[in-house]
Amino acid sequence: MAREETMVSVEGPDGSRELRISSxxxxxWPEAGVSKLDLAHYMIAVGAAFLAANGDRPITLQxxxxxxxGEQFFSKNPPKGAPDFVRAVDVVYPSGRSHPQLVIDEIAAAVWAVQMNTVVFHPWASRAANPDNPDQLRIDLxxxxxxxFKDAIPAARELRQVLAEAGLTGFIKTSGNRGLHVFAPIEPAHEFLEVRHAVIAAARELERRMPEQVTTAWWKEERGARVFVDFNQxxxxxTIAGAYSPRALPAATVSCPLEWDELDDADPLQYTVATVPGRLQATGDPWAGMHNSPGSLEALLGWWERDLAAGLGELPFPPDFPKMPGEPPRVQPSRARNKEPGQP
Structure with missing residues (x-):
């Protein structure tokens, strides 16, 4: 029996490319009735906005x-057989090792990734030419x-104000699931650890203003029914799902940029592979021009130093990271309390 396949035409900087889509x-998405070909057409339809948000960055494919x-896996290295219009850039991982990671420069590369069974695109916060210095501050609510979701809305609005007071302009998108992502364009002048410290400073200020609604507690047992500000992202x-990236959720939802005045009435289930192309065509891209006026981290890093002087130090890192300077013990608080005196 012949394999089922079709061809799609994708326009790009070097003209039209004909790409094969198998199966x-x-x-x-069985529940939503969205096929692999539907996803390829979606990527073409949102191509310009998707590239503006995710192109020219190291990217991980889910x-x-x-x-x-079903079964899933993450591709950081360019998959074998990548076409010549797909490039890679060397990045340094937390372990200190360096390895090439995929970069998308035209929408044909994203459609090729769909052919390779990619559903979710996870871009770095830095550009391919300067992978060590992010040009986006990202905060995951x-x-x-x-x-x-509705509980994250007031937190996002207050976070926007916090960032504005620090001289930064916040942009908002749905996560595609329960949460919200707030981004701010920044000058690529600081390494990841410093950007993390800026995020922690903003998160702590938000927590001070909304202590009953927001938490920076890393351990789940300490969070309660609040919105967690995930500084470790x-x-x-x-990485977090990129703007206009589909999510691997039953309704085929999309991580969708919004205007701030849309937020109160937003419903993450409204933004899907089926609906977002029409929305984009009708209303335009709320993130267009995001990087026209990047901000400085000077104020947030000043807040970080202020908090350090007040005794608020480093917060836990992910468990797969090497032990970091100043990091508190990586032990669940309830386990630490239950240890016998002198027990290792």
């Missing part, structure tokens, strides 16, 4: 062997059990 009718309910090699 085009396979439903990647790939699936079947549909979004993650509602914890007992809270929902600012680390090197930590």
């Amino acid at each position: 085009p009718s396979r439903l990647l 790939r699936f062997s079947g549909n979004v309910d 993650d509602p914890q059990p007992g809270t929902w 600012a680390n090197r090699d930590r």
Whole structure:
């Protein structure tokens, strides 16, 4: 039996490219009825906005062997057989080792990634030419059990004000799931650790203003029914789904940029592979021109130093990171309290 496949035409800087899509009718999202070919057409439809948000950055591909309910894996290295219009850039991981990572320069590369069973695109906060210095400050507002998307909205609005007071302009998007992502363009003048410290400073200021609604507690047992400000997403090699990236969730939702005045009425389930192309065509890209006026981290880093002087130090890093200077013990608080005196 002949393999099912089709060809799609993708316009780009060097003209039209003809790309093969195998198993085009396979439903990647069975519940939503969205096929692999539908996803390829989606990427073409949102191409310019997707590239503006995710292009020219090291990117990790979240790939699936079947549909979004099945086995998945992450590709950091360029997959074998990558076409000549797909490039890579060497990046340094937290371990200190260096390795090439995929970069998307035209939408044909994203469509090729779909052919390689990619569903979610995870771009770095830095550019390919300067991977060690982010040009985006990113803050992930993650509602914890007992809270929902609507609980992240007032936190996002107050965070926008915090960033404005620090001289930064906040941009908002849905995560595609329960939360919200707030980005601010910054000058690429600081390494990841300093950007993380700026994020922690903003997160602590937000927590001071909304202590009943927001938390920076790393350990889940301490968060309660609040919105967690995930500062660890600012680390090197930590990524969140890019703007206009689909999510591997039943409704085929998309991480969708919004205007701030849309936020109160927003519903993450409204922004899907089926609906976002039409929305983009009708209203334009809320993140267009994001990087026209990047801001400085000087104020936030000043807040970080102020908090250090007040006794607020480093926060925990992800468990796969090497032990970092000033980091508190990586032990769950309840386990630490239950240890016998003198027990290692």
